Amino acid sequence: PCEACCRELFDPSNRRYRYPFLNCTDCGPRLTIVRGVPYDRERTTMASFLMCEGCRAEYHDASNRRFHAQPNACPDCGPKLTAFDADARKLDVEDSLAVFVQAISGGAIGALKSLGGYHLVCDARNDAAVRELRQRKHRAEQPFAVMVADIEAARRLCHCNEHEARLLLSPARPIVLLRQRQETLVGQEMRLPGPPGPVTDYGDQAHGDQARLMQQIQLSNSVAPGNPDLGVMLPSTPLHHLLLRDLGNIPLVLTSGNRSDEPIACQEEDAFTRLRGIADLFLTHDRPIHVRCDDSVMRIAAAQEMPLRRSRGYAPGSLRLPHPCSRPTLAVGGQLKNTFALAHGVDAVVSHHLGDLTDLLAYQAFERDMQLYEQLFDLRPEVIVHDLHPDYLSTRFARRRAADEGIALLPMQHHHAHMASCMAEHRLSGPVIGVTLDGTGFGTDGAVWGGEFLIGDYNHFTRAGQLRYVRMPGGERAVREPWRMALSHLFDANCSGSAAHLRASTDQLHTAQRLLENGFNSPQTSSAGRLFDAVAALLTGRECVSYEGQAAMELEWLAGRSRESAAYPFELEMNERIVVDTRPVIRSIVADLQRGTERSAIARRFHNSLIDIIAAVCDQLRETHGIAVVVLTGGVFQNVLLVRGVQRRLLRREFVVYTHQTVPANDGGLSLGQLAMAAANG
Ligand code: ZN
Ligand code: ZN
Ligand code: FE
Numbered sequence: 001p002c003e004a005c006c007r008e009l010f011d012p013s014n015r016r017y018r019y020p021f022l023n024c025t026d027c028g029p030r031l032t033i034v035r036g037v038p039y040d041r042e043r044t045t046m047a048s049f050l051m052c053e054g055c056r057a058e059y060h061d062a063s064n065r066r067f068h069a070q071p072n073a074c075p076d077c078g079p080k081l082t083a084f085d086a087d088a089r090k091l092d093v094e095d096s097l098a099v100f101v102q103a104i105s106g107g108a109i110g111a112l113k114s115l116g117g118y119h120l121v122c123d124a125r126n127d128a129a130v131r132e133l134r135q136r137k138h139r140a141e142q143p144f145a146v147m148v149a150d151i152e153a154a155r156r157l158c159h160c161n162e163h164e165a166r167l168l169l170s171p172a173r174p175i176v177l178l179r180q181r182q183e184t185l186v187g188q189e190m191r192l193p194g195p196p197g198p199v200t201d202y203g204d205q206a207h208g209d210q211a212r213l214m215q216q217i218q219l220s221n222s223v224a225p226g227n228p229d230l231g232v233m234l235p236s237t238p239l240h241h242l243l244l245r246d247l248g249n250i251p252l253v254l255t256s257g258n259r260s261d262e263p264i265a266c267q268e269e270d271a272f273t274r275l276r277g278i279a280d281l282f283l284t285h286d287r288p289i290h291v292r293c294d295d296s297v298m299r300i301a302a303a304q305e306m307p308l309r310r311s312r313g314y315a316p317g318s319l320r321l322p323h324p325c326s327r328p329t330l331a332v333g334g335q336l337k338n339t340f341a342l343a344h345g346v347d348a349v350v351s352h353h354l355g356d357l358t359d360l361l362a363y364q365a366f367e368r369d370m371q372l373y374e375q376l377f378d379l380r381p382e383v384i385v386h387d388l389h390p391d392y393l394s395t396r397f398a399r400r401r402a403a404d405e406g407i408a409l410l411p412m413q414h415h416h417a418h419m420a421s422c423m424a425e426h427r428l429s430g431p432v433i434g435v436t437l438d439g440t441g442f443g444t445d446g447a448v449w450g451g452e453f454l455i456g457d458y459n460h461f462t463r464a465g466q467l468r469y470v471r472m473p474g475g476e477r478a479v480r481e482p483w484r485m486a487l488s489h490l491f492d493a494n495c496s497g498s499a500a501h502l503r504a505s506t507d508q509l510h511t512a513q514r515l516l517e518n519g520f521n522s523p524q525t526s527s528a529g530r531l532f533d534a535v536a537a538l539l540t541g542r543e544c545v546s547y548e549g550q551a552a553m554e555l556e557w558l559a560g561r562s563r564e565s566a567a568y569p570f571e572l573e574m575n576e577r578i579v580v581d582t583r584p585v586i587r588s589i590v591a592d593l594q595r596g597t598e599r600s601a602i603a604r605r606f607h608n609s610l611i612d613i614i615a616a617v618c619d620q621l622r623e624t625h626g627i628a629v630v631v632l633t634g635g636v637f638q639n640v641l642l643v644r645g646v647q648r649r650l651l652r653r654e655f656v657v658y659t660h661q662t663v664p665a666n667d668g669g670l671s672l673g674q675l676a677m678a679a680a681n682g
Pocket of ligand 3: 414418439440666
């Protein structure tokens with residue numbers, strides 16, 4: 001809601017006083033309520049609400065703030081709140097919000113219908129409630145986001161500089177990852193000595209710190225266990241504003257309304273079934289959500305915005321391509337963190353986050369929302385770009401549709417698309433060095449790539465360097481069980497003897513060892529993400545991960561606690577391409593472990609080693625190819641310690657360095673790269 005609407009919301013003399021669905025031409029829902037084009041009321045989920053006289057007059061008055069505001073409504077004619085109990089029985093109460101507020105302050109877990117789907121809500125200070133939520137949601141460790149009333153409240157919990165404050169306050173209202181104040185971590189095992197190295201200056205620290213600390217809020221330790229950062233957002237709907245105000249502006253856990261990793265619920269029936277057993281009560285309303293839309297997630301690193309998920313508030317805003325697409329083009333993205341993208345001409349539209357396509361609900365949304373976007377932007381694709389991976393559901397969809405409709409297909413290698421994505425954001429024409437570090441991508445040799453140094457532009461690339469191949473014993477299982485990658489790296493470095501302290505049974509270790517020896521069900525990988533997993537498993541003894549990238553994130557936090565500047569040795573093998581030999585790194589880590597070196601120091605040294613490796617390879621490539629422009633892309637570059645370190649080092653060596661600022665470095669950015677390639681293709 002805009003400022004004018006917020007004022008009305010809390011103005012007792014206004015006819016929309018405390019009305020949770022007020023909006024105007026400057027604010028209110030858009031993407032989530034659209035059913036078709038042209039965008040007017042009949043083709044939104046507001047169609048069934050007949051405007052009262054007052055609303056109609058505003059709607060037709062060209063001088064009114066609500067002139068042609070399609071979702072315009074008031075308490076007389078618009079949507080209304082309803083509360084339901086845990087068994088989805090409608091509560092026959094006068095004031096549904098009051099009932100919800102009372103339950104939440106009493107420690108209940110509520111399901112709240114927000115803009116793009118349901119959130120699960122509880123008092124973030126109430127340890128029992130937060131722990132109960134984790135248990136019911138089967139979400140053991142993944143951090144929860146917190147909603148607070150204003151910037152002051154955010155600063156009571158976290159460090160928040162001016163840039164971060166601006167981002168929190170922006171109309172998109174994303175979740176912004178902020179560094180928790182040390183004091184909020186009290187009682188936690190992982191006490192931080194403070195932010196590592198030179199960091200963004202905290203604009204708020206100059207004054208008022210003392211006063212703020214006096215009114216310190218204690219969050220439950222279970223909100224973001226062991227995590228130095230906290231995802232914070234401000235209210236993004238009038239309903240959120242009312243809820244917070246009525247609850248006395250306490251911090252609330254607001255997490256997506258789903259069980260573990262499936263897409264968030266956005267329809268009532270769906271919420272009632274899927275959130276049964278999780279929510280103690282539901283606060284819902286009768287304005288349907290047509291397009292499911294997750295919260296966006298942003299981080300600021302080295303004074304630059306770094307999107308981790310670009311969704312609510314950002315999609316379907318358009319981005320400018322470096323070259324126009326001469327034909328209507330559809331890019332279907334990857335498989336995980338999927339987004340698709342459309343363009344005809346220079347303006348590209350990148351979709352909201354659709355998630356993991358192997359989930360049926362996510363896949364259905366992928367097909368349905370794509371149809372909607374094609375209508376909204378009046379585009380019938382004549383070219384479809386897809387990932388090279390034959391088994392991605394997006395690839396299968398592209399092939400089927402191309403065959404059915406006689407559309408041209410354009411395959412694109414995964415890491416090439418990552419590189420093109422970062423290039424497109426900065427409108428580079430190339431050639432560049434694409435340092436592409438991620439978890440998994442299908443390589444042209446059939447191996448699992450993920451630690452790649454590419455050289456090229458939108459149309460072409462050569463794989464100029466890679467991390468040394470090791471095996472993934474058990475294939476996909478090695479992603480969920482990082483000890484497998486640790487074993488593989490130990491085996492590769494001739495240190496299998498040190499596998500005994502990995503958290504796996506002797507049987508498991510034996511079986512995996514046999515897989516490594518005979519290569520059965522153990523594809524080759526150059527993945528940097530898996531290397532992070534391996535080192536994390538060695539240092540933290542983690543057996544399984546409960547969410548993607550967890551091991552790598554823990555390694556980053558661990559490293560953040562050390563100011564160690566040393567690094568481990570490595571070697572570059574100069575063959576037809578540079579192969580980074582990571583075995584010396586692994587051996588040194590094992591030696592450090594045996595010596596009893598502080599684990600945070602080992603983690604930091606590992607980060608330093610990767611920075612050294614990347615700098616050395618880039619030096620080499622500049623020498624042989626004469627290219628000094630580097631793009632840093634792929635999900636591993638969401639690691640702030642790494643991305644800052646590499647950036648700083650390369651700048652010092654007079655490279656020109658680009659990182660992602662508009663679309664995520666992870667697979668959510670692939671579709672933009674795919675489009676840019678099609679555009680350059682003509
Ligand atoms: Zn407004
Ligand atoms: Zn009305
Ligand atoms: Fe990727």
